Amino acid sequence: MQITPDRFFALQNGQPAGCAHPLTVHDLGELRVPSGQVEACDPFVTLGESGSFPVPPGTYPVRVTVADVSDAGEENHLREAYLSLVVADGDVAEVRPAELAGADLPAEDRYYGVGVDAGTVAFVDATAARTLMPEGTDWFEELFDTGAESSWFARMDDPDHLRRGAANIVLPRATDGENVVLCHSGWGDGFYPVVTTHDATGALLGLHVDLLVAGDLDEAGTDEDEDPQVAG
Template sequence: MTLLPIHDDRWKALVNDIAEWHFADGQVLRYRLFTVNCGELWLKSGRLIACDPFATLQPRDNPEVAVPPGVYPVVATVADTSDELDGSQPREAYLSVILSDKPAVGWRFLSPIPPGMALPELGDHEFIGLSVDENTVAFADADAIERLMPNPDEIDWEFELFDSGEDDAWQARLNDPAELREGLVNIALPNAQDSENIILSYAGWGDGSYAVVGTYADDGTLTGVHIDLAVLPLAPLPEWD
């Protein structure tokens, strides 16, 4: 497995600090980065889905990546992009599942694919992106989705679950600042018996195709899976040597 080095001036997931970039034309850009604890994600199958929940989530055969089974904290890294750094223009920069507290020393692209599909041959700098069409990304466990989401032939997910007009609809809760914050929400799946859940986040600047990134410790341990929402000026990723 080829790992690329993490450059601290380019990779800013899980950072709480002022980040500053100087460009060749003399421009200086400053963002205030802060993290939001999104609670824990039920991942006991080890089959991690990263998706746009409102556009691409399916009852089964969702693109997934393999991780050690467990229950893991999820953290959003938000960038205040306002000129005054007054908090008026927050943009979600990363959504991260934290798998280990070991220091990360390298990274590589992860390409979520449906179960049973062969991963195409990709170069070190190529990946299958996460397509976003409804300004939202999410993490969930594939087994939990398959077991607990209602049959879409019987219940219309969009009009009865996602955007029903009720306060407990997923869209309403995502937009509610009384949740984790506006744009971030941890939702129990229907009929959850073991705290199975899905964690949703706005997608930074909006719709697009985004990289899913794995970070690794020096012993090869996968320390985290991150959706890089290409908010930072040198995004989506650190340049490779």
């Protein structure tokens, strides 16, 4: 199923027409992308090994759109709906399947995406992810879950860092602030499409992971392919 602007709700506060849930947008700081390639990954499983998507080199705001899926607006059941890299401001006129670096364009109504096995998605500069993590160490024990307040798990659980369930972390070997921005992945593990938004001239506005909480693709369901794509 093709995603259309009227059924795509990233970066919208309130309850847009056609959306089943109230939404709130939260700032996760900025992401440095000097290489112009954004890796979308599960940072605890495939950091530095996932596909990347081109954007102009630069530093961009990252935001998470959160849906309140609780009954009767009780605000006790929140799920991340979109992770978004904001390339430029503007009105969304078109939503396209993101182009995966080094791959053919996705077939009609199909989307490249990110596989999740640890309930988390992230954006990171692709070159930084491959070169600025420590070598010869167990990242889980040395970085992700050390028991210290500086561990990646602890940063995600700290409501005073950004918000509970999200973090913006400088990579261990960074020399110029290269970082990773991560958040929980909606309903958890799965395979999530990556899309781009464009204005009426075709200019790129943003790169988004659709976490299948709002919009059309969550209703259609998804299937992971070998190449990897997600069926709409």
